[in-house]
Amino acid sequence: MKPSFARPELKNQTGNNKTYKSVIGCLDGTVPILRNTKEFNVNSQFFAEKYFHPLLADSPGTHIAGVRSLNGPFHGVEALFDAYNQFIEPDQASYSQIYIGSGLNNQVNFISAGFMINPSFFRDGRIWSYGFWKGKDGKGCYNTACSGFVQVSSEIPIVKPIDNLKPGEPVWWRCSVHQDKNTGNWWITQLIPNAPYKVDIGYWPKELFNLLNNGSNMAGVGGVVQASRSNSSPQMGNGKYPDKRYKNTAIFANIEVLDSNYKQRRWDYFPWEELLDCSKFYRISYGYEAYLYEHTQFGFYFNYGGPGGNTCGI
Template identity: 65%
Template sequence: MSKGIRMALVMNLFSLLFSGVLVHSGQSTVPLKSFKIGENVTYDCIGIYMQSGLDHPLLKYHTIQMKPSVSRTELKSQIGINKVQKQKIPCPDGTIPVWRNTKEFTTNTQVLAKNHVHFLSPDSPGTHFAGVRSLNGPYHGVEAWFKMFELDIAKDQASYSQIYIGNGSDNEVNFISAGWMINPSFFGDGRTWTYGFWKGKDGKGCYNTACSGFVQVSQTVPIVQPIDVPTGQFLWLHYSIHQDKNTGNWWITELGEPNIDIGYWPKELFNLLDNGAIMVGAAGVVQASRSGSSPEMGNGQLPNVNHPNDSAIFTNIEVLDSNYVQRKMNYFHTEVLLDSPKCYGLTIGKESIFRDLLGFYFNYGGPGGNSCGI
């Protein structure tokens, strides 16, 4: 090999090493592009293999799964007329959008994660909930349509609605949830945001991409994004959390035409979910302020069994059973969870005229106040 060729190879190798350090050094990644879509909301386009989610020590040998082994099927329904249209981030090929977390968000992540209700033992001071769950799995997924609202939430309060899966006990919990949240101290504003959350084998949890673990795959739709809900109106969100039959990873998909497979929580993060989840469900949750005042849940209205469109609602709640067969949630034994009937309510849909359109559904929510209990 000539001296010139050897020199060229050395220079090329040096260039590759240098560019690797420039693009990814520890937790620091230089974006290829950035997009600011509002005040305090900037998305960086990061190389998919350079995303910080892969820095989790349990993912040292993880290989990215680019899409689910089997695509979820969109359930056709008239309720999707006012469906959420997320703003797509036009990241270049080979990159994914990552929200540039605020300092407050990063600081609060671990504190808030400890208080995130997991419904295996739903007891967290100042937290109230209204929802349903099915135990005695294994289950491999849950999906639902649910309405998103704009609410006036105080800076030290939170209100959110979610679908979820989980396994464990008081001593150890694996849990995944996704939905929408209004949390001014968390996100830095009072808007409605989509989000995802997980708690894994180390006992710690995390939201979105605030720390390593979640693997973003969609090139255009991030897991966390502000949604501008028109004042006095609502938008429909159609989410699925499901375990990949071949890899065991847990995907979050926004169902539609086409589906958007946002990303997944790798199986390596969990020690109790290899064979599915023991529990699936859906619920509205609120966190009271330090003064004890609880915020609105859902759209702030108590359920009216005769008028399901007047309050917050989860509809077409479906579950993947132990054989990956999709069934209505009420095919299984279903429990109601409601801890503060003074302030919030829940009614399971029973009207056949609505069941034909809405499948298994329930209404929930309420105004909150100062007498909701601890």
């Protein structure tokens, strides 16, 4: 149960801050699965139906700060990114995510993975890792709350809360969503900083989709927030506007895609566009070849975020 297409090993990645990893050690032949209540399963279906994705021209109450490319087909996307503890109201949400997708007429196929704070979904204000898919016949789901995603790793679950972060301390994750060249399944792989290995967490079977058989038309990364019913949008990133000091705000770095020939390309190899629909409260700042720490090369990167507010509209 491993992908036939191997992701490259990582070198010279940051280890100075907390990195997302799990110390779960399951018995041989078993995998970690989040225990789901009936209420959680209902919530999963509700949020799957309402889930924002950048293939939509309009997504009421949702604001985004990120980048995307429509010059597919792509067979994968990956990035190094961080997340911060924030106060999010019970009917708000904040995400940092990588994603791929394709659309045709009124149909959408979509896969995303990253971090989220969503009190209505998880019933707490912690950061959680997550994966999401939307496929043929309009079906979709988070994590392992319903049939779809196949958990393979016995150590790292696709969904997990992040605890014990100090104020202002980020949690880091470098992960890849990529299509297996032989099977057509879509894998999520955690690329471990400062370690000579990677972890294939699991996969979404190709049978879930009807528009992703030969790659995706779109790939992207960014931050997303969901406003409350009163039209109050929450903080994005770490709640600060990005400035020239790229260490101070949330970041996506080392953004790369797999092209139509499964060749790994830096993000700016392809034409891309900025997605920013509320510049009053959220902003983006770009850079190239920066070094966060002494041995951490960032390649193409962007900082993003902001404090949120009440006047962006829905």
